[in-house]
Amino acid sequence: MRPVIPYVTAALLFGLGVYGVLRRRNAVLVLMAVELMLNAVNLILVTADTTVRAALPHGGQVFALFVIVLAAAEIGVGLAIVLQLYRLRATVAVDEVPLTERPEPAGRPEHARPESAERPEEAAR
Template sequence: MRPVIPYVVAALLFGVGVYGVLRRRNAVLLLMAVEIMLNAVNLILVTADTTVRAALPHGGQVFALFVIVLAAAEVGVGLAIVLQLYRLRASAALDEVRLDYHPDENDSPAGDASGERPTPPGFGTATAVGPR
């Protein structure tokens, strides 16, 4: 088999993944795009392992297994973050996430005398959302 074909396919997969990371606004689709890029890297590692056997015996396949484990961990942590974001916002859109929120020194985590914790700006109360 010619090693050029898997390299071209991996480059195309990686390009599709980069496009998905740059263009998608939904967190779940962003995670899927990252998974596509990791699969492209796996294809390159396995192809390089089959074409260059002299350096390391099955080194590319071992690295591919490490990438698969890394991808599984990334999916677990990423989906936990996405689910928490959906619980807080009732949406998985990444444009609505505020990264510049810094609590004031006067805001205590215990809240005021009523016992309620202060709601940070940009975070509304969770409400039930019906079918759209």
């Protein structure tokens, strides 16, 4: 008989993580929701390793350890990006992240830019 409780718990954790990624606007909370989803995957891997006989002994635990290492790297890179975003925009709101243009540095007004920094389409007018 397979244990159902860890699988249901992992599904709930993963669903909560997906909800956090889709509904939260703070980048740090989005990263926490991604970590919650990764931990749900780890729970499934370890549970499957203990309940299913596989050709690779402790394969689920090895994969779970690999996911933990990847999660640590993801948090390091993600927090570095969030810190840089806060330095440039003075906010960590996901909605305010510019995806197409280069952001202006925080604290420097638009009219204080040097004339040589005009955009080509503005200079052509």
